[in-house]
Amino acid sequence: xxxxxxxxxxxxxxxxxxxxxxxxxxxxxxxxxxxxxxxxxxxxxxxxxxxxxxxxxxxxxxxxxxxxxxxxxxxxxxxxxxxxxxxxxxxxxxxxxxxxxxxxxxxxxxxxxx
Amino acid sequence: xxxxxxxxxxxxxxxxxxxxxxxxxxxxxxxxxxxxxxxxxxxxxxxxxxxxxxxxxxxxxxxxxxxxxxxxxxxxxxxxxxxxxxxxxxxxxxxxxxxxxxxxxxxxxxx
Numbered sequence: 001x002x003x004x005x006x007x008x009x010x011x012x013x014x015x016x017x018x019x020x021x022x023x024x025x026x027x028x029x030x031x032x033x034x035x036x037x038x039x040x041x042x043x044x045x046x047x048x049x050x051x052x053x054x055x056x057x058x059x060x061x062x063x064x065x066x067x068x069x070x071x072x073x074x075x076x077x078x079x080x081x082x083x084x085x086x087x088x089x090x091x092x093x094x095x096x097x098x099x100x101x102x103x104x105x106x107x108x109x110x111x112x113x114x
Numbered sequence: 115x116x117x118x119x120x121x122x123x124x125x126x127x128x129x130x131x132x133x134x135x136x137x138x139x140x141x142x143x144x145x146x147x148x149x150x151x152x153x154x155x156x157x158x159x160x161x162x163x164x165x166x167x168x169x170x171x172x173x174x175x176x177x178x179x180x181x182x183x184x185x186x187x188x189x190x191x192x193x194x195x196x197x198x199x200x201x202x203x204x205x206x207x208x209x210x211x212x213x214x215x216x217x218x219x220x221x222x223x224x225x
Contacts, residue, residue: 089157091212104149104156
């Protein structure tokens with residue numbers, strides 16, 4: 001089975017930096033993904049880590065430590081439009097060369113305040 | 115390109131009624147998925163398909179059936195709707211790795 005934990009809610013100030021943590025326990029591992037979901041909308045892909053380390057993409061960065069079962073999403077220079085839910089998702093190891101579906105955490109709702 | 119299109123966007127059913135949700139993608143993706151999203155529960159996988167003519171169960175398949183007769187379409191059926199199936203349903207497709215493209219969702223209420 002898989003267990004993915006992330007904080008339920010966070011609040012941060014416009015212009016600041018916020019770190020959203022995700023811990024996971026899986027029987028295997030083949031990648032960790034972050035998605036952004038604005039209220040009333042569909043999730044959209046943000047980032048993907050399969051190896052340890054930091055992946056940077058503009059104001060957003062994602063870090064992975066496979067040995068610790070830990071990832072974080074770092075958002076810099078926060079803007080009001082970053083208010084959204086951030087979903088951590090894990091892909092278990094590939095079975096039968098198929099595309100193993102993602103398992104999502106419950107999401108972290110981020111509120112950016114002025 | 116429309117991407118992933120779900121129909122309908124909203125639906126209200128009475129307990130015991132049946133309905134089908136349609137998902138269509140124009141990106142030639144092999145893999146398609148149906149998730150439901152409930153407050154405090156996150157996205158949970160109902161069924162998925164790794165190619166035309168194939169389907170597999172996800173985390174919460176009970177009460178649902180699916181079909182993938184054509185590569186571009188993935189149908190989700192509720193044979194006898196129950197109030198516990200009130201949720202937002204998202205269809206998604208992907209070509210690899212886990213980068214999912216989601217439809218805009220269907221808000222379903224079962225009274």
